[in-house]
Amino acid sequence: MNTSAPAGRVLVVEDDRAIRDEIADLLHERGYQVMQAEHGQQALDQLQTGELPCVILLDLMMPIMDGWVFRTAQLRSPQIAEVPVVVLTGGGDAAVQARNLGAAGYLRKPFQVEALFRIIEGHCGPGS
Amino acid sequence: MTAAARSILVVEDENVVSMDLRASLERLGYTVTACVGTGRQAIDSAESDRPALVLMDIHLRGNMDGIEAADHIRRKLDLPVIYLTAFSDDATLKRAQITEPFGYILKPFDERELHVIIEMALFRHGAQKEHEKLLTEQAARAAVEKERQWLQFLARAGERLSASLDLKVTLQEVAALAVPGLADWAVVHLRDEEGVRPIVVRHVGGREALVWEILRRYPAGAQVPHGYSHVMRTQQPELLPHITDEVLVASALDDEALRLLRTLGLRAQICVPLVVRGEAFGALTLAISDSNRNYGPGDVDHAMELARRCASAIDNARLYEEAQQAVALRDEFLSVASHELRTPLTSLVLALQSIERSLARLGDEKIVTKFARIVQQSGRLTELVERLLDVSRLSAGNLDIEVQETDLAQLVQDVAARFEEEARRAGSVIQVSTPPALIGWWDRVRLEQVLTNLVGNALKFCAGKPVELTVDERGGRVILAVRDQGIGIPKATISRLFERFGRGVSMRNYGGLGLGLYVTRQLVETHGGRIQVESQPGERTSFVVDLPRDSRKSR
Numbered sequence: 250m251n252t253s254a255p256a257g258r259v260l261v262v263e264d265d266r267a268i269r270d271e272i273a274d275l276l277h278e279r280g281y282q283v284m285q286a287e288h289g290q291q292a293l294d295q296l297q298t299g300e301l302p303c304v305i306l307l308d309l310m311m312p313i314m315d316g317w318v319f320r321t322a323q324l325r326s327p328q329i330a331e332v333p334v335v336v337l338t339g340g341g342d343a344a345v346q347a348r349n350l351g352a353a354g355y356l357r358k359p360f361q362v363e364a365l366f367r368i369i370e371g372h373c374g375p376g377s
Numbered sequence: 378m379t380a381a382a383r384s385i386l387v388v389e390d391e392n393v394v395s396m397d398l399r400a401s402l403e404r405l406g407y408t409v410t411a412c413v414g415t416g417r418q419a420i421d422s423a424e425s426d427r428p429a430l431v432l433m434d435i436h437l438r439g440n441m442d443g444i445e446a447a448d449h450i451r452r453k454l455d456l457p458v459i460y461l462t463a464f465s466d467d468a469t470l471k472r473a474q475i476t477e478p479f480g481y482i483l484k485p486f487d488e489r490e491l492h493v494i495i496e497m498a499l500f501r502h503g504a505q506k507e508h509e510k511l512l513t514e515q516a517a518r519a520a521v522e523k524e525r526q527w528l529q530f531l532a533r534a535g536e537r538l539s540a541s542l543d544l545k546v547t548l549q550e551v552a553a554l555a556v557p558g559l560a561d562w563a564v565v566h567l568r569d570e571e572g573v574r575p576i577v578v579r580h581v582g583g584r585e586a587l588v589w590e591i592l593r594r595y596p597a598g599a600q601v602p603h604g605y606s607h608v609m610r611t612q613q614p615e616l617l618p619h620i621t622d623e624v625l626v627a628s629a630l631d632d633e634a635l636r637l638l639r640t641l642g643l644r645a646q647i648c649v650p651l652v653v654r655g656e657a658f659g660a661l662t663l664a665i666s667d668s669n670r671n672y673g674p675g676d677v678d679h680a681m682e683l684a685r686r687c688a689s690a691i692d693n694a695r696l697y698e699e700a701q702q703a704v705a706l707r708d709e710f711l712s713v714a715s716h717e718l719r720t721p722l723t724s725l726v727l728a729l730q731s732i733e734r735s736l737a738r739l740g741d742e743k744i745v746t747k748f749a750r751i752v753q754q755s756g757r758l759t760e761l762v763e764r765l766l767d768v769s770r771l772s773a774g775n776l777d778i779e780v781q782e783t784d785l786a787q788l789v790q791d792v793a794a795r796f797e798e799e800a801r802r803a804g805s806v807i808q809v810s811t812p813p814a815l816i817g818w819w820d821r822v823r824l825e826q827v828l829t830n831l832v833g834n835a836l837k838f839c840a841g842k843p844v845e846l847t848v849d850e851r852g853g854r855v856i857l858a859v860r861d862q863g864i865g866i867p868k869a870t871i872s873r874l875f876e877r878f879g880r881g882v883s884m885r886n887y888g889g890l891g892l893g894l895y896v897t898r899q900l901v902e903t904h905g906g907r908i909q910v911e912s913q914p915g916e917r918t919s920f921v922v923d924l925p926r927d928s929r930k931s932r
Contacts, residue, residue, distance in 0.1 A: 267724035275731055339719035344779050359723040359759050362730040 280376025289314030304372035416441025538690035560663035605660035711769035778820035804841035865914035
C-alpha cells in the first residue's frame with residue numbers, strides 16, 4: 250500500500266458509464282473516496298494531480314487509451330508506478346492478463362459486490 | 378520356300394511375251410498363278426489367287442494401264458509388283474515410281490536377271506513385313522506399358538488427392554507424379570475470386586519459370602480457341618496430337634507471346650476441364666515438348682479420369698475450408714457476444730446486489746424474497762453467458778484451466794452451502810461427506826463449475842429425496858460423487874448424455890444451452906480425469922468424477 254496516500258481512495262478506470270457509476274456508488278457507500286476515469290489517458294491525468302489512490306481498478310478494453318497502454322505508461326513513471334492495479338475484464342483469460350500486466354489481482358465481469366469489497370479492502374483497508 | 382511363297386501372277390497383253398515368261402518362270406521353279414492381259418483381270422486375279430508377286434506390264438490394253446492396276450494391288454492387297462517395260466517416257470516412269478514398285482525388267486528380258494530381281498523383291502517384301510510386324514509388336518508393348526503407367530499414376534494421384542486437404546500441396550504432388558512419366562509439362566489452372574490463375578506448373582527439365590512468365594503476362598482471353606480457357610468454357614477435353622504453328626499463332630496475343638510460345642517447343646497437348654456440379658472451376662494441361670512420344674484418345678480418357686478425381690478433391694478441400702471458416706466465424710461471434718453481454722450484466726449485477734442490501738435494511742419480507750429471486754436469475758444469466766464463451770473456446774481448443782493449490786473438501790462444502798436454499802425448495806437435502814481437508818492441484822473455478830452442474834442437475838431430478846455429495850481419496854486419485862435417488866435417466870439417453878446440443882438429449886442437459894454435461898466432461902478430462910454415470914430409471918442416478926491429485930501433470 251502506498252503510505253503517502255490517504256487510505257480509502259480508489260481510482261476507477263472504466264469506459265462503460267453504467268459500470269463505473271455502480272462501482273463508484275457502492276464504494277462511496279462503503280466509505281471510500283472515488284476517482285473516476287473513462288480511459289487510460291484520463292487516468293494518467295488524474296494521477297498527475299498528485300493525489301494517489303491506494304488501488305486502481307483497471308478496465309482493459311477502452312477507447313483512446315486501453316488498459317495495457319495505460320499500465321505500460323504507469324510503470325514508466327516512478328511517482329505512480331507503485332500503485333497496485335486490479336484488472337477488470339470480461340475475458341476468459343483474466344488471470345493470464347492479470348499476470349502479464351503484473352497486476353495485484355483481477356475481477357471477472359460480471360462480478361459480485363462481495364468480491365469487489367474484499368479486494369478493495371485488501372488494498373485500502375476498510376472504508377471509513 | 379513353299380509353293381505359295383513362290384507363286385507369281387503375270388500381267389502381259391502380248392501373248393508371245395506372256396508365254397515366254399511363263400516358261401522361264403516355271404523353269405526357275407516358280408508357280409504361275411495366271412497369265413492375264415488387262416488391268417481389270419490383273420486386279421481380279423490378284424484378289425482371288427493372292428500370289429506372292431506380280432509381274433506387271435506397264436502398257437496394257439484397255440482403260441486401265443499397268444500402273445493403275447499395280448497401284449490398286451499394292452495399296453489394297455499389299456503385294457509386291459515388278460514392272461515389265463520395253464520403253465517408257467519420263468512421265469510414265471515418274472508415275473510408275475510413285476507406286477513404289479519392287480523393280481523394273483526391260484523387255485526382252487534376261488532369265489538370270491529375272492530370277493535375281495524376283496528373289497530380291499520377294500526378300501525385300503518379306504523383310505518389310507517382318508519389320509512391320511516388329512513395329513506393331515513394339516507399339517503394342519509400348520501401349521501396354523503406357524497403360525500401366527497411367528493406371529499407376531491414377532492410383533497414386535488418387536491416394537494423394539484423398540490424403541490431404543491442402544490443395545496447393547496436393548496439386549503439386551499430382552503434377553510431380555505426371556511429369557515425366559506421362560508428360561513433359563503439367564499445368565493446373567484454378568478459378569478464384571480474382572479469376573482463373575495458374576496454380577501449379579511443372580516441367581521435366583525445370584523450365585517452369587518460362588511458363589510462369591508466359592502465363593502471367595498473357596492470361597488467355599475468351600478469343601483463344603485452345604487450351605485452358607477454351608476447355609473451361611466448353612467443358613470438353615481437348616486433344617492436340619500435333620501442335621502446329623497455326624495453333625500457336627491462334628493462341629498468341631502478340632508477336633512477343635508467339636515468340637515465347639515457340640521457344641517452348643510444344644509438340645502435343647491434352648487439356649481437360651475440372652468440373653464439379655456442372656461448373657468448370659479449373660483445367661489440367663499435360664503437354665509434350667522434350668520427349669519422343671504422342672498423345673492419343675486413350676490418353677485423353679485417362680486425363681479425364683484424373684481431372685474427375687482432382688475436381689472432387691478440390692471440391693472437398695474447398696468445402697472443408699468453408700466449413701472451418703464457418704466454425705471460426707461462429708466461434709468469433711460467440712466470443713464477441715459473450716463479451717458484449719457481460720458489459721450490461723456487470724452493472725446490472727452490481728446494482729441488484731446493492732439494492733438487495735438496501736432492501737434487507739427495510740425489512741419487508743415479501744420484497745426481499747422477490748428480490749432474491751431477481752438476483753438469482755441474474756446469476757443464471759451470468760452463467761449462461763459464461764457457457765457461451767465456453768463453447769467458442771472449447772471449439773477453438775483453448776479452454777485452458779488455471780491450476781492452483783485447492784482444498785477440494787472446502788470447495789465441496791462451499792458448493793453444498795450455496796445449494797442449501799434450492800435443495801430446501803426442492804423438498805430435498807444435500808448430504809455432504811468429505812475428509813477434513815483434501816489439498817490438490819486443480820482449477821478451483823472450473824471444479825466449482827463441475828460441481829455446480831452436477832448438484833444442480835441432481836436437485837432438478839431428485840424427486841424430493843436427498844442428494845449425496847461425497848469426496849475422498851483413493852490410491853493417489855480423488856473421487857467425487859453426486860448421487861440422487863430420483864427419476865433416473867433412460868438407458869437410451871445415457872450413451873448421448875455428454876454430447877452437446879442434441880434434441881432428445883436428456884433433460885439434464887436442458888436449461889443450460891444444452892451444454893452443461895458436455896462442458897463438464899471437457900473440464901474433467903482437461904484435468905486428466907474421467908467422469909462416469911450410472912442410473913437405474915425410477916430409482917437413482919450417480920455421477921462419479923475421478924481426478925488425479927495433481928492436474929499440472931496432465932496438461
